[in-house]
Amino acid sequence: MSLEILLIFAFGGALLTYLLGKTSEKIRGFLAVVIALSLVVFIACLYGKSVEKTFYSGFLGLGLVLRLNMLSWFFAITIAVIGALSVIFSLSYIKGREKTDFYFLMMLLVNAAMLGIVLAGDLVSFYIFWEIMSWSAFLLISYNKGPAIAAGMKYIIMSIIGSLCFLVGMLSLYVTFDTLSISQIASAITSASPGYIVFILTAFGITFGIKNAVLPFHTWLPDAHSEAPAPFSAVLSGILIKMGTYGFLLLLYVIMGLKLFLGLGRGLLSFHSILCLLGAVTILIPTFIAMLQTDAKRLLAWSTVGQAGYIILGIAFGTNLALAGGIFHFFNHAMFKALLFLAVGAVEFRTRTRDLDSLGGLAKKMPVVFIATLVGICALIGVPLTSGFVSKWLIYKTLILEGSPFLAFFALAGTWGTILYSYKLIHNVFLGQLPEKYKDIQKSPFTMQLPMVILSLAILIFGILPGIPLKVINTIGTSFGFESLNITLWGIASETGTLNTINIFSAVLVAAVLLWLLFRLGAESVSVPQEDSYAAGAYTPADKYHYTAEFYNPLYRMIKPFLRDVIDEFYYWIASSVRSLAGSVRRIYSGDVGYYVMYIILFLAVLIFVQMRWKIW
Amino acid sequence: MVVKIIQIILSPILALVVGVFFLGLARKIMARIHWRYGPPLIQPVIDMIRLFYQKSVSHGSMFDLGLILSLAGSIVVVLFLPLGGIAPLSGSGGLLVILYIMLLAPLGMALSGGQGANPNISIGISRKLILGLGYEVPLLLVLLAVMTRYKTISIIEVVNAQQSTGWLLFSFPLFLSGLSYFLILPAILGLRPFDMSSAPQEISSGPMVEYGGKYLALATIEHAFVLFISIALFVNLFLGGADNPAIFFVKMLVVFVLGLCINAVFPRFRIEQAVKYLWKWPTLLAFLGLIIALAIRS
Numbered sequence: 001m002s003l004e005i006l007l008i009f010a011f012g013g014a015l016l017t018y019l020l021g022k023t024s025e026k027i028r029g030f031l032a033v034v035i036a037l038s039l040v041v042f043i044a045c046l047y048g049k050s051v052e053k054t055f056y057s058g059f060l061g062l063g064l065v066l067r068l069n070m071l072s073w074f075f076a077i078t079i080a081v082i083g084a085l086s087v088i089f090s091l092s093y094i095k096g097r098e099k100t101d102f103y104f105l106m107m108l109l110v111n112a113a114m115l116g117i118v119l120a121g122d123l124v125s126f127y128i129f130w131e132i133m134s135w136s137a138f139l140l141i142s143y144n145k146g147p148a149i150a151a152g153m154k155y156i157i158m159s160i161i162g163s164l165c166f167l168v169g170m171l172s173l174y175v176t177f178d179t180l181s182i183s184q185i186a187s188a189i190t191s192a193s194p195g196y197i198v199f200i201l202t203a204f205g206i207t208f209g210i211k212n213a214v215l216p217f218h219t220w221l222p223d224a225h226s227e228a229p230a231p232f233s234a235v236l237s238g239i240l241i242k243m244g245t246y247g248f249l250l251l252l253y254v255i256m257g258l259k260l261f262l263g264l265g266r267g268l269l270s271f272h273s274i275l276c277l278l279g280a281v282t283i284l285i286p287t288f289i290a291m292l293q294t295d296a297k298r299l300l301a302w303s304t305v306g307q308a309g310y311i312i313l314g315i316a317f318g319t320n321l322a323l324a325g326g327i328f329h330f331f332n333h334a335m336f337k338a339l340l341f342l343a344v345g346a347v348e349f350r351t352r353t354r355d356l357d358s359l360g361g362l363a364k365k366m367p368v369v370f371i372a373t374l375v376g377i378c379a380l381i382g383v384p385l386t387s388g389f390v391s392k393w394l395i396y397k398t399l400i401l402e403g404s405p406f407l408a409f410f411a412l413a414g415t416w417g418t419i420l421y422s423y424k425l426i427h428n429v430f431l432g433q434l435p436e437k438y439k440d441i442q443k444s445p446f447t448m449q450l451p452m453v454i455l456s457l458a459i460l461i462f463g464i465l466p467g468i469p470l471k472v473i474n475t476i477g478t479s480f481g482f483e484s485l486n487i488t489l490w491g492i493a494s495e496t497g498t499l500n501t502i503n504i505f506s507a508v509l510v511a512a513v514l515l516w517l518l519f520r521l522g523a524e525s526v527s528v529p530q531e532d533s534y535a536a537g538a539y540t541p542a543d544k545y546h547y548t549a550e551f552y553n554p555l556y557r558m559i560k561p562f563l564r565d566v567i568d569e570f571y572y573w574i575a576s577s578v579r580s581l582a583g584s585v586r587r588i589y590s591g592d593v594g595y596y597v598m599y600i601i602l603f604l605a606v607l608i609f610v611q612m613r614w615k616i617w
Numbered sequence: 618m619v620v621k622i623i624q625i626i627l628s629p630i631l632a633l634v635v636g637v638f639f640l641g642l643a644r645k646i647m648a649r650i651h652w653r654y655g656p657p658l659i660q661p662v663i664d665m666i667r668l669f670y671q672k673s674v675s676h677g678s679m680f681d682l683g684l685i686l687s688l689a690g691s692i693v694v695v696l697f698l699p700l701g702g703i704a705p706l707s708g709s710g711g712l713l714v715i716l717y718i719m720l721l722a723p724l725g726m727a728l729s730g731g732q733g734a735n736p737n738i739s740i741g742i743s744r745k746l747i748l749g750l751g752y753e754v755p756l757l758l759v760l761l762a763v764m765t766r767y768k769t770i771s772i773i774e775v776v777n778a779q780q781s782t783g784w785l786l787f788s789f790p791l792f793l794s795g796l797s798y799f800l801i802l803p804a805i806l807g808l809r810p811f812d813m814s815s816a817p818q819e820i821s822s823g824p825m826v827e828y829g830g831k832y833l834a835l836a837t838i839e840h841a842f843v844l845f846i847s848i849a850l851f852v853n854l855f856l857g858g859a860d861n862p863a864i865f866f867v868k869m870l871v872v873f874v875l876g877l878c879i880n881a882v883f884p885r886f887r888i889e890q891a892v893k894y895l896w897k898w899p900t901l902l903a904f905l906g907l908i909i910a911l912a913i914r915s
Binding site for chain 2: 361363364370374381382383384389393396397400401403405406408409412413415416417419420423426427431432433434499503504507508511512515516519522523524525526527528530532533534535547548551552553554555557558
């Protein structure tokens with residue numbers, strides 16, 4: 001199975017789904033699922049292979065190269081799995097909406113383009129796939145019309161700025177080294193001057209930073225994530241923004257190489273510590289903003305910004321543990337954030353709202369979605385026995401042992417904030433009182449439950465046996481020139497602190513089972529309806545109050561004044577000043593011929609005056 | 618292996634006994650400060666046994682499971698903490714794991730309470746979580762200062778290092794951190810003046826309001842464990858741990874009584890006041906401690 005056939009299959013499949021899907025809805029859904037699933041199988045078969053081949057050399061004499069190594073394989077399999085699961089979820093989510101053929105085309109196209117990005121072996125093909133991804137994502141974000149169009153606009157404008165930076169960097173590399181193949185640049189760049197390297201890092205860093213929503217380039221993300229259709233939000237948050245992560249890995253470790261990257265600058269002013277600091281700030285501030293949201297998807301979107309900070313911090317810190325933690329967290333985040341977006345999507349599908357202040361009590365109505373959300377938020381917080389814990393543990397450990405307690409503080413302080421907003425999410429949607437209007441709500445359809453169950457199981461399995469993905473990640477790390485980690489199936493063994501998830505798992509399991517038995521031994525408990533609760537002798541009428549509204553009101557009052565999104569306001573200010581400037585420029589072109597004649601005469605008069613006064617010509 | 622298994626069985630039981638004893642002692646001391654006689658020391662035990670045989674109401678499966686999860690989390694933390702030479706599982710991830718398993722307790726309680734659908738619970742949990750955000754900031758700075766000072770994430774190594782250097786509470790930069798920990802201890806324990814999340818007169822004990830019978834008994838045990846864990850962590854990190862459990866528990870007792878006497882005379886904070894206080898003095902002290910620890914290290 002060669003790489004170009006894989007890509008042709010991915011792109012061709014998308015087109016085929018569109019064309020054949022015109023005939024009937026069943027064929028369309030079936031084809032989309034089959035294509036997405038077969039991509040998973042194909043990529044899984046490529047495990048451990050290492051390929052690099054030129055597939056086209058007619059482009060300005062530059063070879064277009066595809067290549068596969070452990071890094072691209074790991075990203076590719078994540079893309080394929082999350083992509084396939086969200087396509088399955090889409091089947092019932094998108095049913096009965098208009099333009100579903102277009103929707104599936106775009107979903108498959110985004111997947112194919114992302115596969116292209118991670119398989120690209122030169123910057124030109126990288127750029128082509130990158131643009132296909134950006135533009136099809138734009139069309140999907142705007143799918144819902146209304147506010148979604150503005151969100152899509154914001155996304156694509158920032159994305160174009162990123163692409164321009166990429167072009168600048170790419171052209172400059174071509175002029176300097178006369179090649180655009182990634183492996184050739186990597187060997188040539190060691191002789192470049194530090195100033196030039198900083199320029200290249202900045203240009204590409206802006207591109208990847210925008211995609212990865214690193215502060216201060218995060219402003220497109222909350223709008224885009226909350227307005228997109230839920231299955232695409234899962235793809236967007238789970239993997240699309242991680243193309244920025246992939247870009248950073250490519251830039252820092254494949255192109256620059258470890259030594260060059262860490263040796264740039266000194267102390268706090270080095271590129272590496274600035275990037276670490278950006279990562280740390282990206283963890284902390286969005287976490288606080290997320291607590292104040294009342295729209296479930298917007299809350300998750302801000303949380304995505306925060307979690308992406310962990311990934312950047314891990315990658316930028318540049319030790320083998322941190323890198324492993326960063327890449328593992330990318331993988332975990334893809335799983336649990338996709339899971340959470342799908343869960344919120346499933347709730348929205350039934351209740352037609354994502355407003356956290358009006359939902360509640362759905363745990364008994366949608367038990368599967370509830371359990372999936374519970375697993376998702378546990379992984380998001382980093383509760384032990386979910387995979388989210390292991391990746392964060394790796395990052396914290398290395399930050400503390402390498403003497404960066406303040407970075408560790410930023411990362412750790414994000415944790416309790418994460419508890420606050422994720423508890424708000426699960427409490428306001430699934431716990432608390434069930435409003436009258438949702439009394440007869442149905443369970444989610446099977447095609448929605450299946451992806452959520454698969455993702456929840458994966459989170460738990462990789463949390464108890466983190467050695468499975470860590471083995472692959474360790475191979476990536478050693479290929480970057482890091483020392484190999486001592487990975488066991490249930491964690492990491494080392495002299496400076498061992499992690500043993502099996503111990504934790506068995507301890508929690510035994511304790512819980514014993515307590516459950518003790519609990520059963522006690523006197524019977526009677527199950528009562530929700531209205532039958534203690535209210536100091538007064539009867540609380542159902543639907544009179546909604547307890548979940550304004551859940552963190554005291555905190556809200558305290559921190560609201562400090563949490564304006566200044567950066568977003570600044571961008572809007574730039575946009576509006578450009579608009580008013582353009583407006584005043586436009587006034588020159590009044591459309592009246594008389595004015596144009598006057599401009600010409602005035603211009604000539606100025607020229608004549610200049611000539612008579614200074615005699616330049 | 619056999620020793621380890623005995624330790625694994627023994628340490629939660631020890632923690633339970635000591636924790637429940639502290640609960641009884643707290644009521645007695647509070648009563649004496651209020652010029653009352655107070656209940657007998659074993660009153661919590663009597664209550665728990667009685668509650669266990671009383672009927673109760675349940676609001677759903679998460680209502681039951683959340684409580685069990687919370688208590689299971691606390692029991693596991695005890696296994697990771699060195700208790701005067703007994704430390705059966707402390708080699709499985711160090712302080713970071715302890716810090717994260719400690720999250721299971723409030724999270725489980727919150728999930729269980731959440732299904733209770735009672736306004737008092739919602740208010741209580743909201744306050745509890747905000748308070749957590751308040752004390753977590755200084756607590757993390759304190760723990761990071763200790764870990765930075767000794768370049769380790771293992772709590773056993775911190776305890777062992779104090780055998781040679783003396784108690785951290787009286788060592789130069791870290792007495793600031795120790796003081797900060799002592800100041801936030803009542804907030805972690807939910808004692809006055811930080812008992813706004815379970816304020817009995819105001820919101821009917823908040824998250825506990827729907828609990829009766831065995832639920833209340835388990836919630837009391839959970840409270841005893843939390844009491845034990847937070848003080849044991851302080852003794853391990855700042856008072857040098859101990860060679861045998863007896864000395865360890867004496868140290869814990871001193872810390873507990875001291876904290877109780879200081880805090881018994883304060884009226885209850887409002888939640889905003891509590892967070893503002895926690896983010897001011899304890900955070901400042903802990904921050905200074907961390908900066909100096911970092912400067913000394915490099």
